Amino acid sequence: MAGTASANTDSELGDLPEWDLRDLYPAPDSPELQGDLERARQQARQLRQDYEGRIAELHGDSLAVAVERYEAIEEMLGRLMSYAQLTYSGDMTDPETGRFFQSMQEEATTISSDLIFFTLEINALSDEALNARVAESSRLAHYWPWLRDVRAMRPYQLSDELERFINDKQVTGRGAWTRLFDETMASLRFPLDGEQLTSSEILNKLSSPSEETRRKAGKTFGEKLGEHVPTFAHIHNTLIKDKAIEDQWRGFERPVSSRNLANHVEDEVVDALVSAVRESYPRLSHRYYRLKAKWLGKDTLAYWDRNAPLPEDDDRTVPWGEARSTVLNAYAAFSPRMAEIGQHFFDKSWIDAPTRAGKAPGAFSHPTVPSAHPYVLLNYQGRTRDVMTLAHELGHGVHQYLAGQHQGALMADTPLTLAETASVFGEMLTFQRMLANERDPGRRKVMLAGKVEDMINTVVRQIAFHTFEARLHEERKHGEILASRIGEIWLETQREALGEVFSFDEEYQNFWAYIPHFIHVPFYVYAYAFGDCLVNSLYAVYEQAESGFAEQYLEMLAAGGTKRHRELLAPFGLDAADPGFWYKGLGLIERFIDELEQYD
Incomplete structure (x- = not known):
């Protein structure tokens, strides 16, 4: 259970701990949670009532007090949503847990709507005006790194009404599609040797010392994903288009640029990283996997051999x-x-x-x-x-x-x-x-x-993912991408990254569908x-x-x-x-x- 501490005992693994979320809240229906929810709601309304349209009038310590009040509300919302997210992560298939998570998202979105004005009005201040306020107040100077990062979004900021609209639509837009992806993946079961395995369990089988087990695991994983590829392709197409619309309104020239801005890293730095890694594929992954093929006594490696243990590996279970x-x-x-x-x-x-x-x-x-x-x-x-x-x-x-x-x-x-x-x-x-x-x-x-x-x-594979993701976003500009085309792009980027030593069966073209980062945080x-x-x-x-x-x-x-x-x-x-x-x-x-x- 997500809300209590207990031990899950496996004869080989020993006692595996389960987390205790009571440091956040005793239970989803606890008075403590409901009390924080109401306090966040009231404090957000009061902050808006006290300061909306007045941020430019505040000086030094007065602005610092407003930021401190804003931070306290963000802390409460963070606690509420952390508890909801962790509870949901413990069992994504339980209807009541899903309902609780969704209701908390909706509540947090509504409360956040009252807070949007705050950062927008801070960004409306000129650099000279804000710098003068920071110079006269040590309390406000404490928050300078946050103010600096908030203001990085200034060139891409929309009107107050549009920003509030984007915020309010998240719960029925990106948030809803993300939940659909999560619950679909969590509900999938992959048949193997008479068992029905979760995605974590079947992926673990791809590291089995038995080549036949790896082959069957790869096949069943890819084929089961293939049954749901139309759904996953629709989710990707929708979210990529959703991001493109917002990027266009905000003025971002490239799909990756908004993520780079959030990461406080320049486009050129990321471009240099990607170029360096792709240029190094032959010296890294291509060279290594040719070695691995020799060690396994093969001329080529099937995709399910990528994580195969070496013959010398005793495959010992680590308690x-x-x-x-x-x-x-x-x-x-x-x-x-x-x-x-x-x-x-x-x-x-x-x-x-x-x-x-x-x-x-x-x-x-x-x-x-x-x-x-x-x-x-x-x-x-x-x-x-x-x-x-x-x-x-x-x-x-x-x-x-x-x-x-x-x-x-x-x-x-x-x-x-x-x-x-x-x-x-x-x-x-x-x-x-x-x-x-x-x-x-x-x-x-x-x-x-x-x-x-x-x-x-961590390096080659993730940059291959990045290249795949960048190509999807680029092709989506010209219309919806067919699931078959997504699979083609996946295979092209994988072949580039892994080298000619690998062979890929038809079902491998579906493996893109399980990767959550493309859904949760584009360009992560x-x-x-x-x-x-x-x-x-x-x-x-x-x-x-x-x-x-x-x-x-x-x-x-x-x-x-x-x-x-x-x-x-x-x-x-x-x-x-x-x-x-x-x-x-x-x-x-x-x-x-x-x-x-x-x-x-």
Whole structure:
């Protein structure tokens, strides 16, 4: 259950924790939740009544008071919607849970409608007027990073009426289509050897040591997705068009530009990342998978062999207790403070680990709000990759915890490009510690290969996703895209990324349909590659640092959304705007592949 703490016991995995959401609210129908909902409603109305049309009249501390009141309402709304989202993620197929989530979205949308004026009127101030107010009030100066980021949207801001209309329509527009996607995916069952598996469980079978199991898993996954491809294609076409309409009204020239603006990163920086990775495909994924084909005794790899374990891999199940100690020990070796924060997630029921029917697939860390703490969702099945996923999501959790403790509701959120830094760094710490402790050459080869595959998945695969997504948005400008054409674009971008060593059966053209990022957050995916390359460069600095790196690193995490990427990376001598920056990060993957070639 999402609202209580309990243990899910598996004979091999051990006791898998379930999260306890009572730190947010006791229950969906609790007086505490209803009380916060009413307070948010009343305070939003009062804020609008007190300040609408008057922001330009406020000076210094008076404007600071208004921002503080606005932040308090945002904190309440964040707590309410975090609870609703996490409850829904625990079981997306339960009608009552879905009804609760939808009703909370509608309530939050209505309340937010009373708040829209606030940022619009702040943006109506001239730079000179706002700077003068910040200069005369230390309370307002505290919020300068938030004011700076709000005002980044000024060139693309619409009229008050249109902004309110867009907000109000979200619940029956993008929000409704996103919910349809989530509930459709959560309800799908994939038949395999007499069982009906969830998407998380069937995808796990693609890492089976049995080639026949992988083949059947790939076939049944692709074929079942194919049965629903018309629905998924309609959802994608609708949401891409919806985004294009809003982008046109706002004046964004490229589909990716609004995401880049939200990530506080320049179009040119993202373009450089994408170009560097695509140019490196032959030296990274193509080269590695040719090696893997040899190791598996094949001339070509079927798509279901992409995540196949190597012949030397003993496929040992990693119990939950071992996974926990592995990650926390790696964190502690880097920074005791980092491990101390990570320990809270295990001790205080902040993690939901077991697979369940209806549970959201994949993994995430939800920051909730600064007055509470993050929660981590996993679908833990005992593979080494699941240990890396735990390290990844716990890295997010530590980052979110520190930012929330130091920055407050308006400035804790980190741009997606930097949000992946702590997660990928946590993975790297865990991997490097495991590798350093391994003396058996065969096991080292397996570990290195696993890490290279993870990095290829994070960098190459995500940039391939980005290229696929960019092409869809471009083709949608000329009319609705047929499901068959979406499949063609998918295969083209996958072949480019993975190389000629792979063969793809017909059902693989449907695999695009399960990826939630295209639906939830358009153009999210490049942030993974951004974060991985950034961390590779950052880790190289750490290896050369004499002392003080861990303290600087935690300070960077605690900054939350208050600093842009150049400010955050400057203390480490790194600059993502440098054209050579990305090749430095990609170089680490190449070096790992160089080492693996010695085993050939």
